[in-house]
Amino acid sequence: MSRTAVQSILVPLSGLTLSSRAVAYGVYAAKRLNVPLVGLYAGKALEDSPTEEILVRSFQKDCNLSGISPSLKKIPDLSADSIYAATGNGEGSLLLVHRKGLDNGQNDAVSFSELATRPTPASLMVIPPQFLEIESMGLVYDGSGESDRALDLAVALSRSAVWPLTILLISEDQSRIADLSRTLEDYFEQNDQDTPIDWVTVALLGPVDETALQFVREGSIELLVLALTGVDQPGRRLFQESPIPVIAAR
Known part of the structure:
Protein backbone atom coordinates (compact mmCIF):
# COMPACT_ATOMS: atom_id res chain seq x y z
CA MET A 1 0.00 0.00 0.00
CA SER A 2 1.37 3.39 -0.94
CA ARG A 3 1.44 6.29 1.48
CA THR A 4 -0.98 9.06 0.65
CA ALA A 5 -0.48 12.48 2.22
CA VAL A 6 -2.42 15.71 1.83
CA GLN A 7 -0.16 18.26 0.13
CA SER A 8 -2.61 21.14 -0.30
CA ILE A 9 -6.14 22.17 0.68
CA LEU A 10 -8.46 23.82 -1.86
CA VAL A 11 -11.45 25.96 -0.83
CA PRO A 12 -13.95 27.20 -3.46
CA LEU A 13 -15.08 30.69 -2.38
CA SER A 14 -18.70 30.33 -3.35
CA GLY A 15 -20.96 32.15 -0.92
CA LEU A 16 -20.27 34.20 2.20
CA THR A 17 -21.88 31.89 4.77
CA LEU A 18 -20.70 28.68 3.18
CA SER A 19 -17.22 30.02 2.45
CA SER A 20 -16.75 31.17 6.04
CA ARG A 21 -17.45 27.66 7.29
CA ALA A 22 -15.29 26.04 4.62
CA VAL A 23 -12.48 28.52 5.29
CA ALA A 24 -12.66 27.77 9.02
CA TYR A 25 -12.11 24.08 8.29
CA GLY A 26 -9.51 24.86 5.64
CA VAL A 27 -7.50 27.09 7.97
CA TYR A 28 -7.74 24.63 10.84
CA ALA A 29 -6.65 21.65 8.73
CA ALA A 30 -3.90 23.59 6.94
CA LYS A 31 -2.36 24.59 10.26
CA ARG A 32 -2.59 21.10 11.75
CA LEU A 33 -1.22 19.44 8.61
CA ASN A 34 1.24 22.24 7.75
CA VAL A 35 0.18 22.39 4.09
CA TYR A 41 -12.62 32.14 -6.83
CA ALA A 42 -14.70 32.84 -9.91
CA GLY A 43 -13.55 35.15 -12.65
CA LYS A 44 -17.07 36.52 -12.91
CA ALA A 45 -19.69 37.29 -10.26
CA LEU A 46 -22.72 35.01 -10.09
CA GLU A 47 -26.26 36.31 -9.74
CA ASP A 48 -27.39 36.73 -6.12
CA SER A 49 -23.87 35.91 -4.89
CA PRO A 50 -21.30 38.07 -3.10
CA THR A 51 -18.82 39.65 -5.49
CA GLU A 52 -15.46 37.98 -5.92
CA GLU A 53 -13.78 40.99 -4.30
CA ILE A 54 -15.75 40.56 -1.06
CA LEU A 55 -15.12 36.82 -1.01
CA VAL A 56 -11.40 37.18 -1.63
CA ARG A 57 -10.97 39.92 1.00
CA SER A 58 -12.93 37.90 3.56
CA PHE A 59 -10.87 34.79 2.80
CA GLN A 60 -7.57 36.64 3.13
CA LYS A 61 -8.67 38.32 6.37
CA ASP A 62 -9.78 35.06 7.99
CA CYS A 63 -6.54 33.36 6.97
CA ASN A 64 -4.31 36.21 8.13
CA LEU A 65 -6.05 36.36 11.52
CA SER A 66 -5.19 32.69 11.95
CA GLY A 67 -1.58 33.13 10.89
CA ILE A 68 -2.07 31.54 7.46
CA SER A 69 -0.72 33.06 4.22
CA PRO A 70 -3.07 31.64 1.59
CA SER A 71 -2.74 31.40 -2.16
CA LEU A 72 -5.46 32.43 -4.60
CA LYS A 73 -6.41 30.82 -7.89
CA LYS A 74 -8.82 32.49 -10.30
CA ILE A 75 -11.00 30.15 -12.35
CA PRO A 76 -13.65 30.93 -15.00
CA ASP A 77 -16.58 30.06 -12.71
CA LEU A 78 -17.46 27.80 -9.81
CA VAL A 97 -17.15 21.00 -0.70
CA HIS A 98 -20.67 21.28 0.68
CA ARG A 99 -23.45 18.73 0.44
CA LYS A 100 -26.45 19.33 -1.80
CA GLY A 101 -29.34 21.18 -0.23
CA LEU A 102 -27.47 22.03 2.96
CA ASP A 103 -27.24 25.79 2.51
CA ASN A 104 -30.41 27.54 1.44
CA GLY A 105 -29.69 30.36 -0.93
CA GLN A 106 -26.16 29.19 -1.72
CA ASN A 107 -27.00 27.86 -5.16
CA ASP A 108 -23.68 29.05 -6.56
CA ALA A 109 -21.80 26.48 -4.47
CA VAL A 110 -20.89 23.29 -6.27
CA SER A 111 -21.86 20.24 -4.22
CA PHE A 112 -20.27 16.94 -3.31
CA SER A 113 -22.61 14.98 -5.58
CA GLU A 114 -21.56 17.10 -8.57
CA LEU A 115 -17.86 16.39 -7.98
CA ALA A 116 -17.99 12.81 -6.68
CA THR A 117 -18.42 11.33 -10.15
CA ARG A 118 -15.48 13.26 -11.62
CA PRO A 119 -12.29 11.26 -12.23
CA THR A 120 -10.01 13.69 -10.36
CA PRO A 121 -7.75 11.95 -7.82
CA ALA A 122 -8.34 14.80 -5.35
CA SER A 123 -10.04 13.68 -2.14
CA LEU A 124 -13.23 15.52 -1.14
CA MET A 125 -13.96 16.84 2.35
CA VAL A 126 -17.70 17.32 2.83
CA ILE A 127 -18.42 20.23 5.18
CA PRO A 128 -21.11 19.81 7.90
CA PRO A 129 -23.53 22.51 9.13
CA GLN A 130 -21.39 23.58 12.11
CA PHE A 131 -17.65 23.96 12.65
CA LEU A 132 -16.02 21.73 15.26
CA GLU A 133 -12.35 21.58 16.15
CA ILE A 134 -10.89 18.23 15.12
CA GLU A 135 -9.11 16.42 17.94
CA SER A 136 -9.67 12.82 16.86
CA MET A 137 -10.67 11.02 13.68
CA GLY A 138 -12.18 7.82 12.39
CA LEU A 139 -12.05 5.54 9.36
CA VAL A 140 -14.59 3.12 7.93
CA TYR A 141 -12.54 0.14 6.74
CA ASP A 142 -13.85 -2.85 4.75
CA GLY A 143 -10.67 -4.37 3.31
CA SER A 144 -11.31 -3.40 -0.32
CA GLY A 145 -8.64 -1.83 -2.51
CA GLU A 146 -10.41 1.53 -2.26
CA SER A 147 -10.58 1.16 1.52
CA ASP A 148 -6.85 0.37 1.62
CA ARG A 149 -6.18 3.75 -0.01
CA ALA A 150 -8.50 5.41 2.50
CA LEU A 151 -6.51 3.71 5.26
CA ASP A 152 -3.28 5.14 3.85
CA LEU A 153 -4.81 8.62 3.82
CA ALA A 154 -6.23 8.29 7.33
CA VAL A 155 -2.89 7.13 8.72
CA ALA A 156 -1.07 10.01 6.99
CA LEU A 157 -3.56 12.51 8.42
CA SER A 158 -3.35 10.98 11.88
CA ARG A 159 0.43 11.10 11.83
CA SER A 160 0.70 14.67 10.48
CA ALA A 161 -1.98 16.22 12.70
CA VAL A 162 -1.44 13.94 15.72
CA TRP A 163 -5.10 12.91 15.68
CA PRO A 164 -5.89 9.58 17.38
CA LEU A 165 -7.44 7.21 14.82
CA THR A 166 -10.46 4.99 15.48
CA ILE A 167 -10.95 2.38 12.76
CA LEU A 168 -14.54 1.19 12.41
CA LEU A 169 -14.96 -2.42 11.31
CA ILE A 170 -18.61 -2.67 10.35
CA SER A 171 -20.23 -5.87 9.14
CA GLU A 172 -23.11 -8.20 9.87
CA ASP A 173 -20.61 -11.07 9.78
CA GLN A 174 -18.42 -11.45 12.89
CA SER A 175 -15.89 -13.64 11.08
CA ARG A 176 -15.44 -10.87 8.51
CA ILE A 177 -14.68 -8.40 11.30
CA ALA A 178 -12.07 -10.81 12.70
CA ASP A 179 -10.42 -11.06 9.26
CA LEU A 180 -10.31 -7.27 8.92
CA SER A 181 -8.79 -6.93 12.37
CA ARG A 182 -5.97 -9.31 11.42
CA THR A 183 -5.39 -7.41 8.19
CA LEU A 184 -4.98 -4.18 10.14
CA GLU A 185 -2.58 -5.77 12.62
CA ASP A 186 -0.40 -6.86 9.69
CA TYR A 187 -0.65 -3.42 8.08
CA PHE A 188 0.53 -1.54 11.15
CA GLU A 189 3.24 -4.08 11.90
CA GLN A 190 4.69 -3.39 8.44
CA ASN A 191 4.01 0.34 8.12
CA ASP A 192 4.00 1.92 11.57
CA GLN A 193 7.55 1.40 12.76
CA ASP A 194 9.20 4.84 12.48
CA THR A 195 6.44 7.12 13.76
CA PRO A 196 3.70 5.06 15.41
CA ILE A 197 0.23 6.58 15.63
CA ASP A 198 -2.42 6.18 18.30
CA TRP A 199 -4.97 3.82 16.75
CA VAL A 200 -7.71 1.49 17.91
CA THR A 201 -10.35 -0.64 16.22
CA VAL A 202 -14.05 -0.69 17.06
CA ALA A 203 -16.10 -3.65 15.84
CA LEU A 204 -19.74 -2.88 15.04
CA LEU A 205 -22.45 -5.20 13.76
CA GLY A 206 -24.95 -3.81 11.27
CA PRO A 207 -25.32 -2.05 7.91
CA VAL A 208 -22.50 0.38 7.13
CA ASP A 209 -24.39 3.66 6.69
CA GLU A 210 -26.74 3.39 9.64
CA THR A 211 -24.15 1.95 12.02
CA ALA A 212 -21.39 4.43 11.16
CA LEU A 213 -23.79 7.36 11.32
CA GLN A 214 -24.93 6.32 14.79
CA PHE A 215 -21.30 6.10 15.94
CA VAL A 216 -20.51 9.53 14.51
CA ARG A 217 -23.53 11.09 16.22
CA GLU A 218 -22.31 9.82 19.59
CA GLY A 219 -19.51 12.40 19.35
CA SER A 220 -16.45 10.16 19.73
CA ILE A 221 -14.68 11.66 16.69
CA GLU A 222 -14.70 14.96 14.78
CA LEU A 223 -13.58 13.74 11.33
CA LEU A 224 -14.38 10.60 9.34
CA VAL A 225 -12.58 9.11 6.33
CA LEU A 226 -14.03 6.51 4.00
CA ALA A 227 -13.45 5.31 0.46
CA LEU A 228 -15.31 6.93 -2.40
CA THR A 229 -16.47 4.05 -4.58
CA GLY A 230 -19.52 5.76 -6.07
CA VAL A 231 -22.25 8.07 -4.81
CA ASP A 232 -24.77 5.22 -4.63
CA GLN A 233 -22.51 2.91 -2.66
CA PRO A 234 -22.48 2.42 1.15
CA GLY A 235 -21.47 5.69 2.76
CA ARG A 236 -23.91 7.87 0.83
CA ARG A 237 -25.94 8.73 3.95
CA LEU A 238 -22.76 9.63 5.80
CA PHE A 239 -21.88 12.26 3.21
CA GLN A 240 -25.36 13.77 3.41
CA GLU A 241 -26.20 13.51 7.12
CA SER A 242 -22.98 13.42 9.13
CA PRO A 243 -22.65 16.18 11.78
CA ILE A 244 -18.87 16.09 11.30
CA PRO A 245 -16.75 16.51 8.15
CA VAL A 246 -16.39 13.39 6.02
CA ILE A 247 -13.43 12.87 3.70
CA ALA A 248 -14.18 10.85 0.59
CA ALA A 249 -10.80 9.30 -0.19
CA ARG A 250 -9.94 8.55 -3.80
Whole structure:
Protein backbone atom coordinates (compact mmCIF):
# COMPACT_ATOMS: atom_id res chain seq x y z
CA MET A 1 0.00 0.00 0.00
CA SER A 2 1.37 3.39 -0.94
CA ARG A 3 1.44 6.29 1.48
CA THR A 4 -0.98 9.06 0.65
CA ALA A 5 -0.48 12.48 2.22
CA VAL A 6 -2.42 15.71 1.83
CA GLN A 7 -0.16 18.26 0.13
CA SER A 8 -2.61 21.14 -0.30
CA ILE A 9 -6.14 22.17 0.68
CA LEU A 10 -8.46 23.82 -1.86
CA VAL A 11 -11.45 25.96 -0.83
CA PRO A 12 -13.95 27.20 -3.46
CA LEU A 13 -15.08 30.69 -2.38
CA SER A 14 -18.70 30.33 -3.35
CA GLY A 15 -20.96 32.15 -0.92
CA LEU A 16 -20.27 34.20 2.20
CA THR A 17 -21.88 31.89 4.77
CA LEU A 18 -20.70 28.68 3.18
CA SER A 19 -17.22 30.02 2.45
CA SER A 20 -16.75 31.17 6.04
CA ARG A 21 -17.45 27.66 7.29
CA ALA A 22 -15.29 26.04 4.62
CA VAL A 23 -12.48 28.52 5.29
CA ALA A 24 -12.66 27.77 9.02
CA TYR A 25 -12.11 24.08 8.29
CA GLY A 26 -9.51 24.86 5.64
CA VAL A 27 -7.50 27.09 7.97
CA TYR A 28 -7.74 24.63 10.84
CA ALA A 29 -6.65 21.65 8.73
CA ALA A 30 -3.90 23.59 6.94
CA LYS A 31 -2.36 24.59 10.26
CA ARG A 32 -2.59 21.10 11.75
CA LEU A 33 -1.22 19.44 8.61
CA ASN A 34 1.24 22.24 7.75
CA VAL A 35 0.18 22.39 4.09
CA PRO A 36 -0.72 25.28 1.72
CA LEU A 37 -4.27 26.63 1.63
CA VAL A 38 -5.60 27.73 -1.77
CA GLY A 39 -8.76 29.76 -2.36
CA LEU A 40 -10.54 29.18 -5.69
CA TYR A 41 -12.62 32.14 -6.83
CA ALA A 42 -14.70 32.84 -9.91
CA GLY A 43 -13.55 35.15 -12.65
CA LYS A 44 -17.07 36.52 -12.91
CA ALA A 45 -19.69 37.29 -10.26
CA LEU A 46 -22.72 35.01 -10.09
CA GLU A 47 -26.26 36.31 -9.74
CA ASP A 48 -27.39 36.73 -6.12
CA SER A 49 -23.87 35.91 -4.89
CA PRO A 50 -21.30 38.07 -3.10
CA THR A 51 -18.82 39.65 -5.49
CA GLU A 52 -15.46 37.98 -5.92
CA GLU A 53 -13.78 40.99 -4.30
CA ILE A 54 -15.75 40.56 -1.06
CA LEU A 55 -15.12 36.82 -1.01
CA VAL A 56 -11.40 37.18 -1.63
CA ARG A 57 -10.97 39.92 1.00
CA SER A 58 -12.93 37.90 3.56
CA PHE A 59 -10.87 34.79 2.80
CA GLN A 60 -7.57 36.64 3.13
CA LYS A 61 -8.67 38.32 6.37
CA ASP A 62 -9.78 35.06 7.99
CA CYS A 63 -6.54 33.36 6.97
CA ASN A 64 -4.31 36.21 8.13
CA LEU A 65 -6.05 36.36 11.52
CA SER A 66 -5.19 32.69 11.95
CA GLY A 67 -1.58 33.13 10.89
CA ILE A 68 -2.07 31.54 7.46
CA SER A 69 -0.72 33.06 4.22
CA PRO A 70 -3.07 31.64 1.59
CA SER A 71 -2.74 31.40 -2.16
CA LEU A 72 -5.46 32.43 -4.60
CA LYS A 73 -6.41 30.82 -7.89
CA LYS A 74 -8.82 32.49 -10.30
CA ILE A 75 -11.00 30.15 -12.35
CA PRO A 76 -13.65 30.93 -15.00
CA ASP A 77 -16.58 30.06 -12.71
CA LEU A 78 -17.46 27.80 -9.81
CA SER A 79 -18.97 25.00 -11.85
CA ALA A 80 -17.95 21.41 -11.26
CA ASP A 81 -16.04 21.48 -14.57
CA SER A 82 -13.96 24.52 -13.60
CA ILE A 83 -13.24 23.28 -10.09
CA TYR A 84 -12.29 19.88 -11.45
CA ALA A 85 -9.89 21.51 -13.92
CA ALA A 86 -8.38 23.64 -11.14
CA THR A 87 -7.30 20.56 -9.19
CA GLY A 88 -4.85 19.65 -11.96
CA ASN A 89 -3.78 16.06 -11.50
CA GLY A 90 -5.29 16.29 -8.02
CA GLU A 91 -2.57 14.18 -6.41
CA GLY A 92 -2.37 15.07 -2.74
CA SER A 93 -5.15 17.68 -2.92
CA LEU A 94 -8.02 17.90 -0.44
CA LEU A 95 -10.98 19.79 -1.89
CA LEU A 96 -13.55 21.20 0.55
CA VAL A 97 -17.15 21.00 -0.70
CA HIS A 98 -20.67 21.28 0.68
CA ARG A 99 -23.45 18.73 0.44
CA LYS A 100 -26.45 19.33 -1.80
CA GLY A 101 -29.34 21.18 -0.23
CA LEU A 102 -27.47 22.03 2.96
CA ASP A 103 -27.24 25.79 2.51
CA ASN A 104 -30.41 27.54 1.44
CA GLY A 105 -29.69 30.36 -0.93
CA GLN A 106 -26.16 29.19 -1.72
CA ASN A 107 -27.00 27.86 -5.16
CA ASP A 108 -23.68 29.05 -6.56
CA ALA A 109 -21.80 26.48 -4.47
CA VAL A 110 -20.89 23.29 -6.27
CA SER A 111 -21.86 20.24 -4.22
CA PHE A 112 -20.27 16.94 -3.31
CA SER A 113 -22.61 14.98 -5.58
CA GLU A 114 -21.56 17.10 -8.57
CA LEU A 115 -17.86 16.39 -7.98
CA ALA A 116 -17.99 12.81 -6.68
CA THR A 117 -18.42 11.33 -10.15
CA ARG A 118 -15.48 13.26 -11.62
CA PRO A 119 -12.29 11.26 -12.23
CA THR A 120 -10.01 13.69 -10.36
CA PRO A 121 -7.75 11.95 -7.82
CA ALA A 122 -8.34 14.80 -5.35
CA SER A 123 -10.04 13.68 -2.14
CA LEU A 124 -13.23 15.52 -1.14
CA MET A 125 -13.96 16.84 2.35
CA VAL A 126 -17.70 17.32 2.83
CA ILE A 127 -18.42 20.23 5.18
CA PRO A 128 -21.11 19.81 7.90
CA PRO A 129 -23.53 22.51 9.13
CA GLN A 130 -21.39 23.58 12.11
CA PHE A 131 -17.65 23.96 12.65
CA LEU A 132 -16.02 21.73 15.26
CA GLU A 133 -12.35 21.58 16.15
CA ILE A 134 -10.89 18.23 15.12
CA GLU A 135 -9.11 16.42 17.94
CA SER A 136 -9.67 12.82 16.86
CA MET A 137 -10.67 11.02 13.68
CA GLY A 138 -12.18 7.82 12.39
CA LEU A 139 -12.05 5.54 9.36
CA VAL A 140 -14.59 3.12 7.93
CA TYR A 141 -12.54 0.14 6.74
CA ASP A 142 -13.85 -2.85 4.75
CA GLY A 143 -10.67 -4.37 3.31
CA SER A 144 -11.31 -3.40 -0.32
CA GLY A 145 -8.64 -1.83 -2.51
CA GLU A 146 -10.41 1.53 -2.26
CA SER A 147 -10.58 1.16 1.52
CA ASP A 148 -6.85 0.37 1.62
CA ARG A 149 -6.18 3.75 -0.01
CA ALA A 150 -8.50 5.41 2.50
CA LEU A 151 -6.51 3.71 5.26
CA ASP A 152 -3.28 5.14 3.85
CA LEU A 153 -4.81 8.62 3.82
CA ALA A 154 -6.23 8.29 7.33
CA VAL A 155 -2.89 7.13 8.72
CA ALA A 156 -1.07 10.01 6.99
CA LEU A 157 -3.56 12.51 8.42
CA SER A 158 -3.35 10.98 11.88
CA ARG A 159 0.43 11.10 11.83
CA SER A 160 0.70 14.67 10.48
CA ALA A 161 -1.98 16.22 12.70
CA VAL A 162 -1.44 13.94 15.72
CA TRP A 163 -5.10 12.91 15.68
CA PRO A 164 -5.89 9.58 17.38
CA LEU A 165 -7.44 7.21 14.82
CA THR A 166 -10.46 4.99 15.48
CA ILE A 167 -10.95 2.38 12.76
CA LEU A 168 -14.54 1.19 12.41
CA LEU A 169 -14.96 -2.42 11.31
CA ILE A 170 -18.61 -2.67 10.35
CA SER A 171 -20.23 -5.87 9.14
CA GLU A 172 -23.11 -8.20 9.87
CA ASP A 173 -20.61 -11.07 9.78
CA GLN A 174 -18.42 -11.45 12.89
CA SER A 175 -15.89 -13.64 11.08
CA ARG A 176 -15.44 -10.87 8.51
CA ILE A 177 -14.68 -8.40 11.30
CA ALA A 178 -12.07 -10.81 12.70
CA ASP A 179 -10.42 -11.06 9.26
CA LEU A 180 -10.31 -7.27 8.92
CA SER A 181 -8.79 -6.93 12.37
CA ARG A 182 -5.97 -9.31 11.42
CA THR A 183 -5.39 -7.41 8.19
CA LEU A 184 -4.98 -4.18 10.14
CA GLU A 185 -2.58 -5.77 12.62
CA ASP A 186 -0.40 -6.86 9.69
CA TYR A 187 -0.65 -3.42 8.08
CA PHE A 188 0.53 -1.54 11.15
CA GLU A 189 3.24 -4.08 11.90
CA GLN A 190 4.69 -3.39 8.44
CA ASN A 191 4.01 0.34 8.12
CA ASP A 192 4.00 1.92 11.57
CA GLN A 193 7.55 1.40 12.76
CA ASP A 194 9.20 4.84 12.48
CA THR A 195 6.44 7.12 13.76
CA PRO A 196 3.70 5.06 15.41
CA ILE A 197 0.23 6.58 15.63
CA ASP A 198 -2.42 6.18 18.30
CA TRP A 199 -4.97 3.82 16.75
CA VAL A 200 -7.71 1.49 17.91
CA THR A 201 -10.35 -0.64 16.22
CA VAL A 202 -14.05 -0.69 17.06
CA ALA A 203 -16.10 -3.65 15.84
CA LEU A 204 -19.74 -2.88 15.04
CA LEU A 205 -22.45 -5.20 13.76
CA GLY A 206 -24.95 -3.81 11.27
CA PRO A 207 -25.32 -2.05 7.91
CA VAL A 208 -22.50 0.38 7.13
CA ASP A 209 -24.39 3.66 6.69
CA GLU A 210 -26.74 3.39 9.64
CA THR A 211 -24.15 1.95 12.02
CA ALA A 212 -21.39 4.43 11.16
CA LEU A 213 -23.79 7.36 11.32
CA GLN A 214 -24.93 6.32 14.79
CA PHE A 215 -21.30 6.10 15.94
CA VAL A 216 -20.51 9.53 14.51
CA ARG A 217 -23.53 11.09 16.22
CA GLU A 218 -22.31 9.82 19.59
CA GLY A 219 -19.51 12.40 19.35
CA SER A 220 -16.45 10.16 19.73
CA ILE A 221 -14.68 11.66 16.69
CA GLU A 222 -14.70 14.96 14.78
CA LEU A 223 -13.58 13.74 11.33
CA LEU A 224 -14.38 10.60 9.34
CA VAL A 225 -12.58 9.11 6.33
CA LEU A 226 -14.03 6.51 4.00
CA ALA A 227 -13.45 5.31 0.46
CA LEU A 228 -15.31 6.93 -2.40
CA THR A 229 -16.47 4.05 -4.58
CA GLY A 230 -19.52 5.76 -6.07
CA VAL A 231 -22.25 8.07 -4.81
CA ASP A 232 -24.77 5.22 -4.63
CA GLN A 233 -22.51 2.91 -2.66
CA PRO A 234 -22.48 2.42 1.15
CA GLY A 235 -21.47 5.69 2.76
CA ARG A 236 -23.91 7.87 0.83
CA ARG A 237 -25.94 8.73 3.95
CA LEU A 238 -22.76 9.63 5.80
CA PHE A 239 -21.88 12.26 3.21
CA GLN A 240 -25.36 13.77 3.41
CA GLU A 241 -26.20 13.51 7.12
CA SER A 242 -22.98 13.42 9.13
CA PRO A 243 -22.65 16.18 11.78
CA ILE A 244 -18.87 16.09 11.30
CA PRO A 245 -16.75 16.51 8.15
CA VAL A 246 -16.39 13.39 6.02
CA ILE A 247 -13.43 12.87 3.70
CA ALA A 248 -14.18 10.85 0.59
CA ALA A 249 -10.80 9.30 -0.19
CA ARG A 250 -9.94 8.55 -3.80
